[in-house]
Amino acid sequence: MSELQDTARRLLDEGLVQVVIGWEEGPRGARPVFVTSAADCERLIFDARCVHNLATFLNPRRSQITALGKAAVVVKGCDAKAVAGLLREAQLERAGIVLIGVRCGGVAGEPATLAPPALSAETVSARCWGCDVREPESVDMLVGEAQPEPPVTADLDERVAALDALSPAERFAFWTKELSRCTQCYACRQACPLCCCERCIVEKTEPQWIETSPHPRGNFAWHLTRAQHLAGRCVGCGECERACPVGIPLGLINRKLQQVVYELYGYTVSEDPAVPAPIGAYATDDTQDFIE
């Protein structure tokens, strides 16, 4: 990790940035850290437990972070895609941040282990299925060893397909059961690097489109809206699902929509901010089989 630490140290020493956002060893495993002094750079780590999407901390409305000054952020593939999303939506200026890319061969399902697990089909995060980024390209510098492809995990697509194979009534029953656990704590939203509104639609009260009461009706409205607003924007980092305190499989919904925007509009989320998102653009010959 010295390469990462040295890079961070240099950036801070040379005053190119005032804070480096990365990962450190916490009491329960890896966790995000905000290093503001060169001396603390030795705390920086990167291993398979570094699952958090650090782009989340670039939300310009997190004033406690912007107050720290110009930031360098350590990004693996999914983080880099999220940064691209923020750039695409004018939430960041590229010149305003430094991106330290780390080569990533997949991460664990969960950061709370005292040592990085050997990645296997069992331990690797579902998010890594089909991830094509070993080396983020949009970065200012790249550190770490070349990485192998992540182990082939239980295919998220299979689980989506299993649900697709059900009747609507069966899917409805499945999701009602899952969503009935939701307490609308919005941890999924807060953990999402792209959910960065000043005031989320659920917090708009006139009118209150989405009922904040965590009965299944309010929960359906919330999760339908969360997913729709992320359609074509979601980078599939899976942080929403990991953050959920009641284990709602949000990854299934996000994955489904990734499939949909690809099948309908040939869109896959890009690390290039110049590539427009599919919602907000259109083609005159877009499919309209579903329209009478």
Add this chain to the structure above:
Amino acid sequence: MSERALLLTHDGLATLVEELAAAGTPAVAPAWAGDAGRAAGASAAARETEYRTVSGAAELAFGERLPRLSLKQFFLPPTEVLFSWRRVGGGVELIPPPTDFAAQVVLGARPCDAAALPIVDKVMNWDYADELWNARRAATTVFSLACGVEDDSCFCSAVFLEPAAARGSDGRLTPVDGGYLVETFSDKGEAFVAAHRESFTDLPAGAGGEVLAVQAESFRATARERVAGNLAVDHGRLRDWLDHHFDDPFWAGLGPRCNGCGVCASVCPTCHCFDIVDEPESVGRGVRRRNWDTCQTCVFTLHASGHNPRQDQNARFRQRVEHKFLVYPLKFGDVLCTGCGRCSRACPTGQDLAEILADIDARAAIDAGAGAVGDEGAADEAAS
């Protein structure tokens, strides 16, 4: 209360659960969460448990992982109706909620979850007696299950409790060979045992009984010992430090990592803040509900004017710590925390309350000129 403890064999527990189900008495107990969607490739999740109304012993997850959410939801549901309203002619008809809740029992509550109930009772009966909370409390008998300690994030012993604390429990089960040693601490507990006496068996007289009693005690002792190593703080100086360091730069070190999601509050057995919303069902018809809320979100303190007294997450996280360890203790003589450690486990960004308390306590120690952490006097002082 009970002079002589009883034994609840595993079979006895099974029959008890079935009996209750048959009688239509909801029995809430830790049960396997095992939600289908995550079954594939989510073995960790498959081990998760939750408090739930159970209908058979097969569902029970006694002595397994700590349930995802605390018991709170059965006394302060994530959403509950305060009243519904309807226009009638020129006026409005208010239909208040029923408060005659059917009796229910909690079997195998974590002592830290059970202990939270009397702590929250205080705020629920301070200037206004909360009917709904109190009615549910009254309708519920709580049997806790002596805890073997979840992991290093547990710190009940640092907040005047212990893994087998009796506080908030009407009775307690302690694992022993063949089942659980049963003690009761209240008339409610007594009454429940009496009502289902046939499910319980007498502790074998003489040596046999002694053995089980010893087993039970050693189980509790082991747990007590294990948790003690996790954290110890001097609440006196901790409060004092908090009281004098509202603007300490220390807080700026906590905010950045925090997502402001309030998962900590959702899973917390003692967090009790709620939001009140009106939900129309149609024209001239609607429902007023109260829903869980949390001081960790930016809108919690947002004024209509647009001003927000808690500007950033630093201030919001400070609020969480100060309310639990300064404000509530000063007002109600109780720390608003039972050391269950759920917040640390659930936090998506690894914010760790035990770590933070230790950190503050160390700073407090320096301020207080004292050296070592956790002097014994603290507990007595706060308890008295």
Add this chain to the structure above:
Amino acid sequence: MSVVNQPQRSGERAPDDSGRATAEFEPRITAFVCNWCTYTGADLAGTSRLHMASNVRIIRLPCTGRIDHVFIVKAFERGADGVIVSGCHPADCHYTAGNYHARRRFGVFRELLSFLGVDPERLTFSWVSASEGGKWADVVNETIERVRRLGPFDSYHGLAGAATPADDPFARFEMPAGATGGTAAAPADGHDAASQAPSGTGDAS
């Protein structure tokens, strides 16, 4: 304003909601239509005296581009059994592109709803121009018949429990009545989860 405060324990829905299931089922359809094409087409259907079933309630918007997915969600919450979204044909949009944007958003949202178990048969998306009064009549009648076959969407309407304080807080974390598979331990995968759903819950499939 006089306040009648009479405690009453009522699990029943408000009077104007009751008795739907029992009587011959008449679907409630909410239609979100654009002002320039479909609304005018519906006007034409009227001036041409094209008779159609009366189950549709029209909400007029300037353009399909204005129609937000939350409209559809809210319509279902408020008792709709089916929803129609209709506007100008491609290249005919009065605002040149609103319908193209709507086409994308609803192309995705329809899939999303379906994935969460809302039968797409309950949704009609259509292009009806100002000159297609006849087509509007067909869209209306066909949607009504399709939704009639599917039956009332009570599984969605009931998601918040009865709209009275009678909903049992202890059942809070159990499956909402009439919607799902009860509280039995969750099975291994979606198939089983679903097979546990009492028949007639969710959409009739």
Add this chain to the structure above:
Amino acid sequence: MSRIGVFICHCGENIARTVDCGAVAEALREHPGVVVAEDYKYMCSDPGQQLIKKAIADNDLTGVVVCACSPHMHEKTFRRAAAQAGLNPFVVEMANIREHCSWIHDDRGEATAKAIDTARTIVEKVKHNKPLQTIRIPVTKRALVIGGGIAGIQAALDIADGGHEVVLVEKEASIGGHMSQLSETFPTLDCSQCILTPRMVEAYQHPRIKLYTWSEVEKVDGYIGNFSVTIRRKARSVDEDLCNGCGDCQAACPSRRIDSEFDAGLSRRPAIYTPFPQAVPNMPVLDREHCTLFKGRRKGLAKDACGKCKETCLKGAIDYDGQDTFVTEEIGAIVVATGFQLYDIGREQPAGLKGYGEYGYGEVPDVIDGLQFERLASASGPTGGEMLRPSDGAEPKTVVFVKCVGSRDPEKGMSYCSKICCMYTAKHTMLYKHKVHDGRAVVFYMDIRAAGKGYDEFSRRAIEEDGAEYIRGRVSRIFRDGDKVKVWGYDTLSHRQVVVDADMVVLATAVRPQPGIGELAQKLSVSYDQDGFLNEAHPKLRPVETNTAGVYLAGACQAPRDIPESVAMAGATAAKVLGLFSADELERDPSVALVDERTCIGCFNCEHVCPYGAIEHRDVCDMEGHVCGHVAYVNPGVCQGCGTCVAVCPSKSVELAGFTDDQVYAEINALAGW
């Protein structure tokens, strides 16, 4: 607290027949917020409106709902009435219980129930209506006329004479259009050029008309009163200021075998040419496609292969290196007068059309179309007005005229009637007979459509006085037979096969819109029909307007039109434009979008989807005045109120006045009761 008045119209029996209006009023009186609900026989009548005005005054209403016909019918009426009673017109809405209810349902119970729901829905909406003020925007009092045919010229002259500047854009080298190609015109047989040329010159010399020939509209930005139009000035290769139209260059040009567009391919022209002697401006254009020099340059020859015209030109006006240039004009109103083309049945057919290969057009030289006949008959034509057929220059003794070639024929051509063919064919037979007295004019027709002042008399004259033989029936085949052209037809009146050995055949081919009309329509965001003709805003009430405010239609771009109609339409558009220009400011519907800057995060999704470029970036400054972010701002003058931005705003920080989220929510919520 809302105080809503609900007024239910019987519309005579139209509504009352199926809707129990009394019951609707009864039900609405019970609805929260409604203080008065009344029904009346004719709410739009004067007493009806009085009733509403009185109710507004008596009950101090904050909103009005009129349950009657479609808002498209009478919304303006009732809003005006409310305004007269001192209420803001935009708190008045209509519940459509006629077109959407009483006219489409039989069951009185159902219809009444639906009417009540509809009324309630609108009442709930109106509770959230905000008083709005009409938006006033400045008007640039300059008009753009696209197309320099008779329609365009007339519109330009009328507007310019009305005192306003006009920019006239013509894609050809000269204005004049098809009319300049015609010999005589029906029904008066006066010489086309004699009446047109003076108008052309007048337009050219008019102090307030700016003429761009050999130019096309490239781009149209902005909106009514404030268009910004970019015009492509195609490289003419001749300096318009230097050229004096002497014609030496044309004489010098070596390549002379190019089909003349003006003579419809019946004569040849040089590569540098003036379309016709009376061209306006009388100035040549270099046809770079056929020019030897440019052919050479395209081949990449080192030195230019020719240069004769440049050498000859004493004024040095020839410029081989000029490129297309662009000018941008600020415009307040646009008149589209792009005219028509004839269905060219010779070459490839429009998509899905079978065409008329069996008529031998394009193969048999003596099978020509109407426009070619005009040139043959014209004194300025290739034959100097003598009636000589193309193949051998002999005088045709038998000429067959075939009508409806490609018109009224969904099978093989267009389904519509081209309208002008009946009259010009009659005219052709006359012109022919006047030139070839012993000649025989045979006309195959489906019907004779001669509706118009003096039209029927005219076509009768062709038959009765000039002896044209009219055969009712279609022609199945036309082919060459020695020096004759054989025409196989069928007389549907006498039910017999007809075979004519003709010397020449004239096909009255269908009128179609100009090629490229689709692209222009999209630049103007004007819709067009399946045949490509531009759509008027309303076929009866707004025949020369389009659905895009500030864009008007004149002549054959809207449908087949003859000269009098085109001129009449041109006058009508001029009247519309002058009306628009009569005020310094234009009043616009205030139903536009508004951004909530407190919650906008400046993601600019709205900007991506706005069809009008109405979204602007606004800086947000902190307390010290430093720019700390950007938010979206909607230019109310540019916004047309589609609301697409509202739907794509994730945080719902944009509202559309008149269709706010509050209003829509209230409507949906109101439906929960039924």
